[in-house]
Amino acid sequence: MMQIIIEFAYTGSLSVTVNNVQELLLAADQFNVMDIVRACCDFLGEQLSPENCIGIWQFTFCSCFELQSKAYQFILDHFEEVVSSVEFQGLTVRELTDILERDNLNARKESTVCEAILHWIAHRPEERRGHLLVLLSKVRLALMSQDHLWTTVMSSELVKSNAECFQMVKEILETKDRLTSPALVMRDSVARPRLPNAILLAIGGWRRGDPTNGIEAYDIRADLWINLTNSQERPRAYHSTAFLDGYVYCVGGFDGVEHFSSVHRLDLSTHTWQEVAPMHFRRCYLCITVLNGCIYAMGGYNGHVRLRTAECYRPDTNQWTIIPPMHEHRSDASCTTINNKIYICGGFDGIECLETCEYYSPETNQWTVIAPMNSQRSGVAIVAYADRIFAVGGFDGSARLRSAEAYDPRTNTWYEVPSMLTARSHFGIEVIDKLLFVVGGFNGFSTLRKVEYYNVVTDEWSAACHMEISRSALSCCVVHGLPNMAEYTWCREARPLL
Template sequence: MSEEGQLPYKSSSVNNELCLEGQFCDAIIKVEDVEFPVHRIILCNCTPYFRALFTHCSDPDKQVFNIPGLSSEMMALIINFAYTGSVSITGENVVELLMAADQFNAMDIVKLCSDFLGEQLCPENCVGIWQFTKVRLGLMTSDYLKDNVLSSELVEANSECLSMISNAILDIHDLGSRPFMSALYHPLARPRLPHSILLAIGGWSGGEPTNGIEAYDCRANRWVNVTNNLECPRAYHGAAFLNGYVYSVGGFDGVEHFNSVRRFDLTTHAWNEVAPMHSRRCYVSVTVLNGFIYALGGHDGHVRLSSAERYQPEINQWSLIAPMHEQRSHASCTTLNNRIYICGGLNGNECLQTAEYYNPESNQWTMISPMNSRRSGIGVIAYADHVFAVGGFDGNNYLRTAEAYNPHTNTWNLVFSMLTPRSNFGIEVIDDRLFVVGGFNGFTTTSDVEYYTALTNEWYEACDMDIFRTDLSCCVMSGLSNLTEYTFPRDFLPLEDVLKLAMESAEST
């Protein structure tokens, strides 16, 4: 079933004809190698995203704008809506379109998609829609609950549902009579918990390694200290989240280069040792692919390593894989499209500009195009279908620059630079944002955090960690039954954060 979403205003057919004919277009939107000639002023009128994209561009003569993170089909629908005020919504595209429109802040399309979902709501799909939208009773109106929910045959026939909705209506009336701040702390309306948590583990702080662990609550923009003081300090290690456990791989404690691997139980907060690696690995690169933890390169206390190995948790065993083409410590790696990419690092003589990928099916490493800059102490992460290489040290300077690798074209392209230079930092993607955490900025160890969004191609400040540290490692964990132990208490959120989160919650319902 499909529906033509139409706004109640008359759009310009002339503008649409000019766009289709490619006349007087002053920009090209490029998505997945598909080019859309457009008029900037028309797109600016559709959503503030395009206004920010065009007006904040560092190059005033730029004509082609690459937009990662969505399909060309969704971009075609959004651009068509900008010109015609209408969009074709189907059961097959509504979820993807709603998510794309929300990212672009195209609220008119968001409303049309939400209305479409509401009209299609039925017993067969209500659970799926509930999982997609995380509907909050406390943020709905009592009139809606009375007119649309209480009158439902399914609710009327179920005493538990009937009681829940009746109580919700009473609570909504109660919330309306309270001061605004007090109302937001009510369980029915308080800001949501995040789906995932970013962990910052260990590192070098105050001239020595630390055992500090902080959890970042992206919905509250706050860090929570979850340190287990029974764990030994460790820096220059790697971290990975797999099967509900956090693994700390290799590293250095100021005296010993480790081949040991420690596993953190997120439920009991206990650390246990698992099988050691074949080699001692400090400044190691670590990632997860297809249920294995990979440890690549590093320094064993004597030489930089090209060797690599992987851990299978089911049998608690490390196995050697093919060695890399380069000796690499201070590098960083990530996974994209069933490949492991490792970039930069130090070979003992120079900071590296090279990069390569590993194919687990053939057990082979393949060199790819070199980066634009040499980068040791680099951060590498898969984001928006690209491999991002961020920051680091080029042998002379600590870098703010970042670049993204397109595996389809084997090319690197510069993206917007970070707010501050840094090397030997943590890097992860959470909530569709690329975060960089801590590190060394050329003068001092830092606790500051910033994040990048592909849609705006800009970096923004986030809440600082409590611990100043470099040579830390980060991972993202999800699916926890005890999630609240790693989140910031909602009752203690400052005023400005509560207001911001309340607005975000209201917009997402």
């Protein structure tokens, strides 16, 4: 290790490997060679996985505070995978307690947290069973269903043999139905939902004959929407949004008078808008997606004709570049990315609603036609989900649709999947927490507040909390990894109301 340090002092070159990083980090820290410390920390940060994150967190020290924080956040974000690792069994009761009580522990189901405790105790039952009460008190037990509380918790031999634990769970079972309002839920430590690690944003749209600048954030853990409307941004509809590197980009659209080529981006850490380079073409009814750190914009309507042009934006150069045009003129289409390709489906060519689909490959810089959908769909929404592409809703030329279908890229075939609860076109679609959400839209008579989601595991659609603002022609995106994520969620007990 000393030889490596001395060679680095003379040459400025360094080779950090899996085999030497731990010893090298210790030696560099001992001699205060901070360039090597940073190199080792960067290397370990890139190697984080559910299998090693606890070890890296426990191994790092004060000079590696940034890595230690990153490893700890990785544990919280990937808790469901971490509990299956060998390192999880080595946590001390204090470390496990600290993890379990965090609001930002990412657990889709609280039963996962409860099962993790029982799993940890079962590893050394005689030594650890005495910690059951303090650990179980950190579980949001009131979030679990009564059936799950009975079958998973009350039936556990560990709980039944501990009178205090049994009584605590029994009291929660008897009182959980009284927690009827969000205000009561958020103040109760056993009922307060944990913070999500991703937020669904619904931006802009068309409401009561006019565009809106309304922004709402969906807190999936609380199943509640928060109004975050920012007066700095002008109203727009029939636009498209994307999340990239901590910014939400709002691209194109229409305000009732002007068709936009402009692009505005929202800095989610400061809540401020900034205008960046405009597109080469005015586009409303367009669709955009992100691939390899770039934003791609396709099709749309410029106020005169439907477009088949497409272009690519690089944030590092703040420039748009024209890419080859699509095979079809398309407005009101939808797009997504999967397998390093951009797929676009459906839309309107100025004469008829389309069922045609194609994809763009940045590697070959060309568009390729694929199998058409089973239905014509204008105002459709598509999204990559569960290794497939789902096309949902839209307008077929005569009616708004409830139907949905999925495309398998391996076989180049479409097949039917269960229909939505509500027919709609021009709505938002996103995947969050392994669920496919559809938001707002137009049902042929009025704009919608309704939100629902599809679970590919159960193959069912379910209703979610309605938005506050009824609207169509909105755009949705999912944001994550924000240092101020709590500002975009429903107020928990520890912080004031927005």
